[in-house]
Amino acid sequence: MDKRPNDIQQTSIIRLGFPSISTSFGEFPIDIAAEIGCEVIKEFLNLHNETDFELILIDNDTKALNAFESKWKEIKNDLDDLKFQIKNGNLLQIKDELGIECRYIVAEITWRMKLNTNHLSKQILNTVGSKFPEEVKRLYPNPGIVGESYPVSIPKDSILHTDEGIEQVIFVVSPNMNPSRSNPVSFNEAKDLLKKTYNSMMNAFLELKNGREYYPVTIKKGNLQVNKPFSTSSSQSSLKRPLPKLGGGGWANVLFPYCQQPEIFPKSEVYCYDDESVIIYDKYPKAKKHLLVIPRKHIDNIEELKKKDLELIRKLKEKGQEMIKKMKQDNPKLDFRMGFHAIQSLKQLHMHVISQDFISPNLKNKKHWNSFTTEFFKDVEEIEKILEEQGFIKFDKAYYENLLKSSVNCHLCNMKSIKNIPNLKEHLKDHWNED
DNA sequence: GTTCTAGAAC
DNA sequence: GTTCTAGAAC
Numbered sequence: 215m216d217k218r219p220n221d222i223q224q225t226s227i228i229r230l231g232f233p234s235i236s237t238s239f240g241e242f243p244i245d246i247a248a249e250i251g252c253e254v255i256k257e258f259l260n261l262h263n264e265t266d267f268e269l270i271l272i273d274n275d276t277k278a279l280n281a282f283e284s285k286w287k288e289i290k291n292d293l294d295d296l297k298f299q300i301k302n303g304n305l306l307q308i309k310d311e312l313g314i315e316c317r318y319i320v321a322e323i324t325w326r327m328k329l330n331t332n333h334l335s336k337q338i339l340n341t342v343g344s345k346f347p348e349e350v351k352r353l354y355p356n357p358g359i360v361g362e363s364y365p366v367s368i369p370k371d372s373i374l375h376t377d378e379g380i381e382q383v384i385f386v387v388s389p390n391m392n393p394s395r396s397n398p399v400s401f402n403e404a405k406d407l408l409k410k411t412y413n414s415m416m417n418a419f420l421e422l423k424n425g426r427e428y429y430p431v432t433i434k435k436g437n438l439q440v441n442k443p444f445s446t447s448s449s450q451s452s453l454k455r456p457l458p459k460l461g462g463g464g465w466a467n468v469l470f471p472y473c474q475q476p477e478i479f480p481k482s483e484v485y486c487y488d489d490e491s492v493i494i495y496d497k498y499p500k501a502k503k504h505l506l507v508i509p510r511k512h513i514d515n516i517e518e519l520k521k522k523d524l525e526l527i528r529k530l531k532e533k534g535q536e537m538i539k540k541m542k543q544d545n546p547k548l549d550f551r552m553g554f555h556a557i558q559s560l561k562q563l564h565m566h567v568i569s570q571d572f573i574s575p576n577l578k579n580k581k582h583w584n585s586f587t588t589e590f591f592k593d594v595e596e597i598e599k600i601l602e603e604q605g606f607i608k609f610d611k612a613y614y615e616n617l618l619k620s621s622v623n624c625h626l627c628n629m630k631s632i633k634n635i636p637n638l639k640e641h642l643k644d645h646w647n648e649d
Numbered sequence: 650g651t652t653c654t655a656g657a658a659c
Numbered sequence: 660g661t662t663c664t665a666g667a668a669c
Contacts, residue, residue, distance in 0.1 A: 465650055465669070498651075559650050578651090579664075619665095634658095634663060652669080659662075 228267045230384075230419045231305050232320035234278035236408050239322065239332045241392040243401075247408060248281035252289055254412035257489065258420075259293050261511050267423055269298045270316060272305050306337055306374060315379040318365075318422055320415055323385040325358045325397065327351065338383060342372045350385070354430070358387035360399070361410030362430045363418040384418045384428075386411050417474045424512060426467065431478050468497075469562040473510045490526070491533055496566070498576040500586060503541045503548060503569040507533050513563040516554050516597065521605040524598060531594045534567045541569070553593040555585055556614040565594060570625065571646055579635060584618045587625040 235251065236242035255269060271282055282300050290298075301312060309315045321334045329339040329347050339346055346369075354364050364385040374380045389399050389407035399407065418428040472479065472494050476487035485493040489510065496504040507530045513519065519527070534552040542548060548569040558564070568586060577583065584590055600607050622632040626645050632638045 468650075576651095581665095636663080650669105653667085655664105655666095657662100657664075659660105 226266065228318070228423045229270055229314065229316040230267070230318045230320065230415075230423075231270045231272050231308055231314075231316035232384075232415065233305060233322070233334060234271065234273045234275060234282065235320070235322060235386060235411055235415075236388040236390070236404070237278050238275060239392065239395070240388055240390045240404070242389065242404055242408060244275075244278050244281045245285075246405065248278065248285040250405065250408050251412050252282065252285045254409060254416060255286075255298050256289055256291075256293065258416045259297050261489070262420070267419075268296055269419075270308075270314065271298070271300045272303045272308055272316075274302060274304065276302065305334060306341060306378065306380075309378045317379060317381045318384055318419055319380055319382075320363075320384045320386055322388045323350075323358065323364065324390075324395075325360060325387050327354050327358050327364070327385075327387075335385070338374070341374055342368060345369070358385075359431060360387050360389055360397075361407045361414060362387055363411075363414040363428065364430050365418055365422060365428050382422060384415060384422075386415050414475075420512065421470070421474070426470065428474075429471070431475065466559065466561050469506075469508060469560050469564060470512075473508060473512065473562060476510075485537075491530060493533060493537060496568075499568075500574050500577045500582055501569045501572045502545070502574065503550070503567075504574070505534075505537055505567040506564040507537070507552070507567060508562060508564045514561055515558045515563055516556075516592075516607050517609070518563070519597070519601060519607055521601055524601050527594065527598055527601065530565050531598075534565060534594065537567055545569075551586075551591065551593060553591050554597060556590050556592055556609040556617075557611060566591075572625075572642055573639075573646055577635075577639075580622055581618045583622055583635070583638065584620060587623070588617045588620065590614050590617045 234244070234247060237244045237247045251271075259269075271279070273279055279300055279302055286298065286300065301308075301314075303311050305316075305319050305321070321338055322332055323329065323335055324331050327350055329335040329350065346366075350364075350366050353366060358364060364387070365382050366385060367382050368375045368380050370376075388411045389404040390396070391398055391401065391404050414430070418430075421428040472484060472492050476484050476492040479494075483494055485495060485505065487493065487510070491510060492508050494506050494508065496506055509526055509530060511526075513523070531552070538550045538552070541550070548571065550567060550569050552565055552567040554563070554565055566586070572583070572586065597607065621630065622635070622638050623630045624632065624638075624641060624645075629641060632641060
């Protein structure tokens with residue numbers, strides 16, 4: 215057979231198709247489920263105004279469709295109708311039936327990660343073939359966590375891929391309230407877990423849509439339930455899936471999980487977070503106090519900022535100022551700067567809030583030093599100014615990279631060309647011990 | 650971003 | 660001989 219041209223390729227919109235979660239097999243009350251689902255979607259759409267995606271609820275339960283429709287109408291405000299659509303249909307035949315291609319679809323799965331326990335996953339199993347459960351098992355040998363998402367690629371030769379254009383199924387372990395099925399949870403627990411499910415579903419979609427991978431949490435450090443009955447059973451072999459490597463050049467992506475799921479990190483890593491930002495301790499602080507204030511929304515780096523992001527930058531600045539105030543209470547001797555590196559190493563825009571002592575074993579080389587003490591470091595005010603006046607940011611890469619190699623000068627006195635880093639450290643100690 | 654290490658600098 | 664840096668690997 216010859217290759218079909220991409221006949222319906224006029225749009226490059228990336229779509230997520232998902233069913234009403236937990237309302238059929240999970241027996242979760244439909245009205246509340248619709249409320250929770252719509253709230254999460256609204257929050258997501260408010261946070262992400264990219265034009266490259268659409269969300270589509272596709273179900274054949276008319277009660278669920280109606281509940282979502284009326285709830286959405288009630289809360290959507292001025293959000294674009296196309297961004298979230300509600301359709302009657304079968305998730306596996308969306309293109310066939312409705313002419314809509316969803317690159318990603320969502321299906322519920324039980325915490326045992328078995329595909330044969332609900333209608334949709336059974337259908338997927340039947341369509342893709344018996345190799346598919348093996349693949350799911352290979353990727354996720356451990357029990358799933360309720361509320362978490364587990365993306366799996368659809369084989370390229372499957373008709374789901376060739377005919378429907380589905381590239382991945384995001385399996386979600388959704389809460390179950392049906393007492394005749396395993397691990398039923400109370401309504402109150404289920405409410406939180408359903409919200410968590412929708413949130414992780416959106417996070418997974420966001421990562422996949424942006425060409426990254428989504429890494430579900432497999433080992434829980436927090437207080438969420440872990441499904442012990444299965445993991446303690448002797449049938450479970452000792453093979454554990456190593457935590458996924460962060461892909462090629464993965465080190466650059468380490469900040470993403472803090473934005474996606476700040477709640478799973480211990481207090482020692484994440485200081486605090488809200489819907490808009492997360493504040494973490496720099497893993498390798500270059501001074502006595504060194505924090506990162508990061509927007510939750512994905513912004514790769516400073517050059518992606520536009521004038522409209524001034525509002526966001528000002529909010530980050532406010533957060534940073536609060537933190538400085540707190541840290542000054544602990545140690546009034548400290549001075550602070552907050553700002554951005556002209557050229558970031560790590561992906562995801564992050565604002566450094568760093569004390570100016572620079573006394574830290576992690577400050578090891580010229581690059582470290584120059585990145586915080588030359589004009590490579592851009593105070594947040596400067597970024598604000600550039601955005602206000604110019605509307606965009608573009609820094610000359612070669613110039614700034616050279617700056618990192620320039621000679622080591624003291625940031626407090628006129629001592630220039632300090633011979634090496636150990637000498638610098640001695641010099642800094644002298645400043646610190648003054649007065 | 651860090652770690653590792655060859656070889657430059659002392 | 661030891662210290663330190665710089666560049667590759669991760």
